[in-house]
Amino acid sequence: MKNEASIRDKAQAASEKKAVLGADIDFALFTDKGIEKPYFSDPAQLSLEQQTQLAGIGMEIAGAERSGTYMQIDHSVVHCNAASDDVELMSTDEALKKYDWLSDYWWQAVEPDADKYTARAALHQEHGYFIRALAGSKIDYPVQACLYIGQEDIIQDVHNIIIVEEGAELHVITGCATDPHVKKGMHVGISEFYVKKGGKLTFTMIHRWGEEIAVRPRTGVIIEENGLYISNYICMQPVQDLQMYPTTKLVGRGAVSRINSILVAPPGSHMDVGGRAILAAPGAKAEIIARTISTGGVVINRGHLLGQSPETKAHLECHGLLLSEQGVIHAVPELEARTGNAELSHEAAVGKIAPEEIEYLMARGLNEEEAVATIVRGFLNVNIEGLPDALKREIDTVIQEFSLKNTDD
Amino acid sequence: MLKLENLSVAVNNRQILHEVNLHIKQGEVHVLFGPNGTGKSTLIGAIMGFSRYTITTGKIYFKGQDITNLPVDERARRGIGVMIQRPPTLRGLSVKEMVNICGKNQVDVEMLAGKTNMLGFLARGVNEGFSGGEIKRSELLQLMAQQPDLVMLDEPESGVDIENIAVVGQAANYILDRGTRKNGQTIKKRRTDRQKSGLIITHTGHILDYVPADMAHVMYQGTLSCSGNPQEMLACIHDKGYEECVNCAL
Numbered sequence: 001m002k003n004e005a006s007i008r009d010k011a012q013a014a015s016e017k018k019a020v021l022g023a024d025i026d027f028a029l030f031t032d033k034g035i036e037k038p039y040f041s042d043p044a045q046l047s048l049e050q051q052t053q054l055a056g057i058g059m060e061i062a063g064a065e066r067s068g069t070y071m072q073i074d075h076s077v078v079h080c081n082a083a084s085d086d087v088e089l090m091s092t093d094e095a096l097k098k099y100d101w102l103s104d105y106w107w108q109a110v111e112p113d114a115d116k117y118t119a120r121a122a123l124h125q126e127h128g129y130f131i132r133a134l135a136g137s138k139i140d141y142p143v144q145a146c147l148y149i150g151q152e153d154i155i156q157d158v159h160n161i162i163i164v165e166e167g168a169e170l171h172v173i174t175g176c177a178t179d180p181h182v183k184k185g186m187h188v189g190i191s192e193f194y195v196k197k198g199g200k201l202t203f204t205m206i207h208r209w210g211e212e213i214a215v216r217p218r219t220g221v222i223i224e225e226n227g228l229y230i231s232n233y234i235c236m237q238p239v240q241d242l243q244m245y246p247t248t249k250l251v252g253r254g255a256v257s258r259i260n261s262i263l264v265a266p267p268g269s270h271m272d273v274g275g276r277a278i279l280a281a282p283g284a285k286a287e288i289i290a291r292t293i294s295t296g297g298v299v300i301n302r303g304h305l306l307g308q309s310p311e312t313k314a315h316l317e318c319h320g321l322l323l324s325e326q327g328v329i330h331a332v333p334e335l336e337a338r339t340g341n342a343e344l345s346h347e348a349a350v351g352k353i354a355p356e357e358i359e360y361l362m363a364r365g366l367n368e369e370e371a372v373a374t375i376v377r378g379f380l381n382v383n384i385e386g387l388p389d390a391l392k393r394e395i396d397t398v399i400q401e402f403s404l405k406n407t408d409d
Numbered sequence: 410m411l412k413l414e415n416l417s418v419a420v421n422n423r424q425i426l427h428e429v430n431l432h433i434k435q436g437e438v439h440v441l442f443g444p445n446g447t448g449k450s451t452l453i454g455a456i457m458g459f460s461r462y463t464i465t466t467g468k469i470y471f472k473g474q475d476i477t478n479l480p481v482d483e484r485a486r487r488g489i490g491v492m493i494q495r496p497p498t499l500r501g502l503s504v505k506e507m508v509n510i511c512g513k514n515q516v517d518v519e520m521l522a523g524k525t526n527m528l529g530f531l532a533r534g535v536n537e538g539f540s541g542g543e544i545k546r547s548e549l550l551q552l553m554a555q556q557p558d559l560v561m562l563d564e565p566e567s568g569v570d571i572e573n574i575a576v577v578g579q580a581a582n583y584i585l586d587r588g589t590r591k592n593g594q595t596i597k598k599r600r601t602d603r604q605k606s607g608l609i610i611t612h613t614g615h616i617l618d619y620v621p622a623d624m625a626h627v628m629y630q631g632t633l634s635c636s637g638n639p640q641e642m643l644a645c646i647h648d649k650g651y652e653e654c655v656n657c658a659l
Contacts, residue, residue, distance in 0.1 A: 364511045365513070378499055
């Protein structure tokens with residue numbers, strides 16, 4: 001690859017560079033060595049336990065109503081199959097071998113020397129998915145990709161690329177999870193997404209980590225003229241330390257991005273999750289909407305809108321619900337205009353459920369627990385487009401669990 | 410239906426109501442007049458059992474039973490329904506879902522929404538960006554589905570535009586099961602068969618053009634100071650103001 005040496009040099013120089021945000025994770029606590037996993041021609045060969053875990057992150061094991069499936073456990077690609085002629089799906093290592101032009105996208109939306117995590121991925125990367133929707137194609141069913149930690153103490157470093165070519169439409173569902181037997185581990189994931197002129201990418205990502213898992217995704221998205229990027233991120237299960245701040249750069253006239261996040265932090269979880277939209281072309285529009293709940297964990301919800309070009313418009317919404325006296329929700333919304341007619345707005349509200357809201361529903365006949373569950377369900381309802389049914393059920397189950405816990409208190 | 414005995418109520422340790430006595434029989438609709446800040450909304454809130462209102466002395470009886478210490482939902486289940494002035498916004502919960510909650514999924518939501526001019530609002534979040542009049546219609550729609558035996562309305566006509574005042578009036582009548590006779594019924598029979606009771610707070614009295622009331626009371630500085638015929642009392646207030654009306658009773 002033409003810029004390989006310069007990427008390596010930059011990464012090596014940054015290998016000790018602490019990230020601006022989040023606790024500093026010591027790589028020495030984990031192991032680099034992944035035991036090679038066998039390839040499955042059919043994901044149904046995975047253990048039932050693993051299949052249940054995967055269903056919980058939106059994966060269709062049988063691949064029904066999916067345009068392709070990519071599964072990686074630790075450092076091994078265990079399944080990869082594209083079910084549509086309009087989609088290319090393979091590991092990024094394979095794609096790098098196949099396409100010289102991939103260097104035009106490799107480390108172009110994320111800097112290899114941004115911090116020690118990007119540097120690590122640049123030097124230690126083990127696969128990740130490459131998904132390409134060919135120009136003009138409308139891919140009916142989502143492509144699903146799964147990154148799974150199956151080995152105790154391991155660090156998984158992946159580098160993902162999605163390219164939606166001109167006029168193409170693609171939905172990708174990515175699920176990340178830890179095997180129920182794994183306690184400790186780390187995931188570093190570089191994701192670079194490119195939405196070309198008039199393309200549309202819907203990216204739904206579900207995280208289901210464990211109580212001793214550290215997670216450092218690094219994501220950059222570049223959207224060209226009239227491109228549309230919709231991101232839905234859901235993390236409702238415990239995770240020891242998650243920090244991410246994906247950046248969406250709208251570089252073409254009329255580019256649009258919509259970023260929705262649903263975060264639920266149980267006790268012991270620390271989630272520092274942000275979203276940044278850089279409006280770098282006239283007429284670009286962005287929306288970042290976050291709904292966060294703490295049932296005892298810490299949520300830091302950041303958002304940053306940067307209006308660089310005229311006639312741009314963006315809105316940031318951080319709403320947090322504190323369902324426990326022990327929890328913390330810290331909203332950090334930032335608006336930055338660098339041109340006279342960028343229209344940037346934000347709305348943030350953090351607090352407990354107002355007793356008036358609960359009593360309003362009680363006056364309509366619901367008991368207190370039902371009222372709380374109804375409010376939480378409404379709070380989390382951000383009308384996520386294309387959310388798999390299994391996930392809707394998952395969200396309902398989590399809400400139900402909260403309201404039951406609330407009753408016990 | 411509802412009996413208040415020497416009811417005193419405090420909000421944030423401030424005494425608002427002083428020894429209020431009130432008896433609303435089955436089938437009766439009472440109206441409550443009174444200047445702003447005199448405790449009318451407090452009375453309704455205390456009857457519903459909202460936690461903001463602390464009952465310091467006295468009792469609330471509903472259908473013959475003491476409900477003074479019952480939680481809000483239990484009062485609702487026993488048949489009390491309320492329209493408050495400024496209900497909270499419930500983000501992400503649609504009006505349709507709310508009406509289904511009120512009607513326990515047993516009501517024809519579209520039909521009721523048609524009666525309240527709310528068809529266009531069913532998919533919207535409850536009270537999310539609603540105007541004053543829209544809130545009233547949404548509340549009445551919910552009460553239509555809930556079908557309480559005692560309906561308490563806090564200024565149902567305030568903020569409602571001229572085109573919708575009749576809609577609000579008719580909705581209130583529907584909930585209170587008032588209005589003209591049904592097939593074959595005599596007016597007298599209809600009157601004696603009335604089951605639903607109401608307590609309506611009004612400033613302007615406009616709602617009385619639609620909902621016939623049996624009895625009126627004036628609340629002044631936290632006490633019920635005068636009771637009588639609704640039309641007579643309204644005329645007196647219009648003519649002489651609350652001060653005079655209260656004086657006459659004293």
